[in-house]
Amino acid sequence: MLNRLSRDNLVKIAAASVVCIAMVGILALICLVISKNIKEDEHAEVLGGQDSSLIEDFLTPNEYSRPGKPLKKVKGIVVHYTANPGTDAKANRDYFEGLSVSGSTYASSHFIIGLDGTIIQCIPLDEIAYASNDRNDDTISIECCHVKKNGKFTYETYNSLVRLTAWLCGEYDISEKGIIRHYDVTGKLCPKYYVKHEDKWSQFKEDVKNYSGSI
Ligand SMILES: [Zn+2]
Numbered sequence: 001m002l003n004r005l006s007r008d009n010l011v012k013i014a015a016a017s018v019v020c021i022a023m024v025g026i027l028a029l030i031c032l033v034i035s036k037n038i039k040e041d042e043h044a045e046v047l048g049g050q051d052s053s054l055i056e057d058f059l060t061p062n063e064y065s066r067p068g069k070p071l072k073k074v075k076g077i078v079v080h081y082t083a084n085p086g087t088d089a090k091a092n093r094d095y096f097e098g099l100s101v102s103g104s105t106y107a108s109s110h111f112i113i114g115l116d117g118t119i120i121q122c123i124p125l126d127e128i129a130y131a132s133n134d135r136n137d138d139t140i141s142i143e144c145c146h147v148k149k150n151g152k153f154t155y156e157t158y159n160s161l162v163r164l165t166a167w168l169c170g171e172y173d174i175s176e177k178g179i180i181r182h183y184d185v186t187g188k189l190c191p192k193y194y195v196k197h198e199d200k201w202s203q204f205k206e207d208v209k210n211y212s213g214s215i
Contacts, residue, residue, distance in 0.1 A: 053160065054119045057093055062100030064130075065108035071128045076139040076178040077168050078132040079161065079204075080109065081151045081191035088145055089114030093122050106130045109143040111164060117156030119164060135185050140168055144191060151192030162204070166212040176205050 059066040082092050089112040096108045108129045112120045123129045131141035144153050144161055153161065165179060181201065182190035194201040 053117060056121045059097050059122050060100055064099040064103050064106050065096040066123055069128045071126055073138055074140055074172040076180055077165055078135060078139045078141045078180055078182055079191055080131060080143045080182045082143050082145050085149050086147060089118055089120045093120050096122055109141040112143045113157050113160045115145050115154050115157060117160040119160055132182060133186050162207045162211050165208045169212060176209060179205055
């Protein structure tokens with residue numbers, strides 16, 4: 001009698017265990033599907049298109065800021081700061097556009113990231129920009145807006161920079177070595193805060209690597 005009861009109990013416990021394991025499995029599957037969707041959404045945001053945080057606002061072709069020379073091979077990504085505290089992405093984009101009329105200098109950038117993280121793309125990725133001197137011919141440039149003279153990026157600007165850089169590294173198969181500052185090309189104090197704080201620059205590259213690993 002006792003044996004029989006024990007056996008019945010064992011069968012019940014075994015059945016309950018199977019149900020439990022099945023439920024955990026289903027739950028894990030649901031979590032996996034949800035996290036995959038979130039990751040895909042993040043990726044879509046970086047890719048632009050429907051995403052409101054990336055705006056294509058190409059400059060008018062002109063010799064001072066959009067010369068239309070082909071960018072044949074991308075070997076690096078160059079990070080800059082605007083050196084114009086408090087100005088936003090649109091104002092800097094319009095400054096580049098204005099050069100087509102004023103002709104006062106040669107300057108532009110593929111991307112400008114605003115104070116709220118909005119990214120404006122000024123130049124198509126198969127054309128060069130005038131941003132990084134000797135490296136204009138084989139790099140993509142990103143200008144970042146900043147609030148103060150010290151050149152530190154806002155949280156939102158920084159986040160967009162990490163995501164955009166990670167996406168470009170994936171698109172062009174660029175390793176950490178290919179992520180450089182204007183300073184690394186010419187010695188110019190640009191992007192100022194990340195030249196003066198070497199640890200923050202290292203952290204940035206680490207953040208790009210970690211973000212790349214998550215998408
Ligand atoms: Zn620069």
